[in-house]
Amino acid sequence: MIGHHLRGVSLAAITCAVLGLSACATTGQTPDDTAAKPSKDRTLAAGLDPATTLDPYPSTYQPLPRENFAVVGATVLTGTDRKIENGVVVVTDGKIAAVGDASTPVPSGYRVVEARGRYVTPGVIDVHSHLGVYPSPGVSGMSDGNEATSPNTAQVWAEHSLWPQDPGFNTARAGGVTTLHILPGSANLFGGRGVTIRNVPSITMQGLKFPAAPYTVKMACGENPSRVYGGRNQSPATGMGNMAGYRAAFIAARDYKAKWDKWREDGEGAAPTRNLQNETLMGVLDGSILIQNHCYRADEMALMMDMAKEFGYRITTFHHATEAYKLAPQLAASGICAAMWTGWWGFKMEALDAIEENAALVDAQQGSCAVIHSDDAELTQRLNQEAAAALSAGRRAGLNISEEHAIGWITSNAAKAIGIADQTGSLEPGKRADVVIWSADPFSIYARADQVFIDGALTFDRSNPAYQPTSDFELGQPGYGLTAANVTEGAR
């Protein structure tokens, strides 16, 4: 996906940048001329050229120690609308190798995990998390999720706030969460870049960063930006102020992009000065950075969709989207995902019309992309239950929704919503082996994640303390090492 960043930049310019050719272009020359008569060095000093610093804080993620294995006997929900009774899931070198019925062969030498009576699903993906940026403990000194100093902070990156020792990563994993999309908060029109992570314990952010996952940018509609900045007697103080703020930012980003494109084309004058804020929005304009838009109300989502047309970019996902059901056909037609809660409502005016059937009604449209998200360190541990409540509401409304379909709301659709559907979110050959073995039907309140695999590595085992990691913060705290109710399983 990173490569997409280069779309819109001339081939010659890329060649120049990549090869570091000196005197690559002169005014008025065609690319062919450029290649023939390179006349200007467009190599910039380190850190000054956006095109050569696409990934300055690269992932160092390595899967945990793993072995080849097969889960047999379970009811498998593949994440692709498929349910296999007494199924077999074969994992080779951290990838799904085969998924099928009981006749699926298990290669010799593979460890066999007996899961009769249990359920297997893809690893759960939470597309809206603030773990690490709003960690536990939520005390002074640790609240790093909202750079609420200016309405446009597209220049900040959530990954630079992420504290890998947040105990919430461990509890989320114990709830089956293998991938998290960590976002800045919603105080600003542009809150900054989000980062997608593998949910493994790590000393550094880079150690859990999802390799090659696209960058995202958090935008926020509605009450939050206008309340935060209106309260300081500055813009935006209203919904119209919000819109003016977004538009001004995209105009600036267009201008910035044009300057870079022109300079790459003709090499005239000094290179534009790198601007991190515009650079993020330029990524939106060229399609390499995916918009993740906190937006509750249907009328506001419609405005955001028109604004995307005005400036020529795409919205990937609306978050919270409490009124998505009012706009379900338009969302589906535009290919925009809606990430929703089931039970949260009424905490502010833009959440007043939230209904439990939101996901089911969005989902009922052809071409839709309904996602259940958390935005919460407790709810992320139980996204399967939030999906179950959404499924239950849909059935109450008379919709015939299967569990093998609804599991997609927290797996395959979630992967699509953050641009990693080619990597994970379903149990299909070639995908990363992110696998959860549940003690029971995951749509039951009593189901627990027994074992959680990330890239084929066992990262959590409810019955084996050797696979129940704790963060540094938890060591030596009150209650550490003791068990409540003589229960020795689970994360906390």
Next chain:
Amino acid sequence: MRLSHILAGAVAALSLAAPALAQSGPQVARSAVGQNETVAIVGGRILTGNSVIENGTVVIRDGKIVSVGSGGAPSGARVIDAAGKTVAPGFVAVDSGLAGNEVGSVSGTNELRNSANTLSAAFDISYGLDPWSFTLPVARLGGITRAIVVPQHPGSSGGHVHEDETAGAGDGGYQTPGLFAGQAAIINLGQGSNILVKPRVAMVAPFGEAGAGIAGGARGAQFVLFKETLSEVRLYARNKSAYERAGLRDLSLSRADLEALIPVANGTMPLIVTVHRASDIQQVLRLAREEGIKLILDGAEEGWLVAGDIAAAGVPVLLNPISNLPSDFEMRAARAENAAALNAAGVVIAIKGNEGSTHRAREARYNAGNAVSHGLPYEAAIAALTVNPAKIFGMAGQFGQIAPGAAGDVVVWSGDPLEPLSQPSAVFVNGVEQPLTSRPLMLRDRYRQQTPMPPAYRN
């Protein structure tokens, strides 16, 4: 073929059939049922609150449960077939804001918080509760038929507290005016204008970090201030006539607050103490012993570390079993097994809903289910939603159980009420069957239809 293709067709079909569905669907109000009607719910699995009866019959008459057992329906009774279903007492929301807040961020709709510096303990929440609140039908669809509505304070679990929503703006700077947040009330969730069951059932006070903040910042200040306050209350109670003729030394509380605290000081009105840290729980238990006050613990995330102490003191606990994160330094030992551990130690527990049990009161049943998956016996989880809250608030036998003489608060579920995939098919409050409607369901139905005219015409 993608399932949504099929679903799209199903929606279209349903849309066409919507008017007919509206007449027959379970979401529509049934004809009003009089209090004098006899109703027999037959054939279901009955959770009485502290036992299970398979294939039983519940008979409701004159607003109350008259019998429960294996007998048939009495002649003349309206029979509700509950074969294959589960029949449970209506759940009791504890630590709730139901009927006291419509929209969290709209302060004009918030009757749960009071900031006058002349009145704290005397604040009587019962005057502000709205029987027409749209929060009530929503909670009812989650099987809730009663609520203990409590005043909020800086340590409350009430309100939408996610930092994503509040950061940058602060949380309004609300401070309770004194050590006490005010007095709780019991309501029923029956449709109609008369929801108040009993006002002034308990006093509410924060301890721990929130309580210390009120006293000046340190726990050691709050405990001293608390004891000094109780001594003033006792002084006042012994010398009312002197007080009235201004013959008593100046007291720090208003007369209304002093009056309200007399039953707390003499141990007849329970004090709901919001507290989290194990050491704070120990200190509060000690305070109660020294002062002769009757406690109910609220929160108690670290309670499992001192479960024996809580049990020995005979103090009940209102808790949320899903609080398992060290959200701050007074919850570092929070564990999902807290409910199981306290129950095993013999503590009477009640399970709360989420975010102050107002809009998300309906999630109490899921919280109970999660307590079960973390070691709490199933029967104890049901009791923690039914008989235990009634017992804790002095209403044992009056509601919260399916037993002769108890209020006719009964819910018929499609299956296990703790499962999200189960839904209620009938809800009775005081023997009156309630409409299975709510404002969110009206929105749902409005937007499921497709008509030439805009949704605003679909009423």
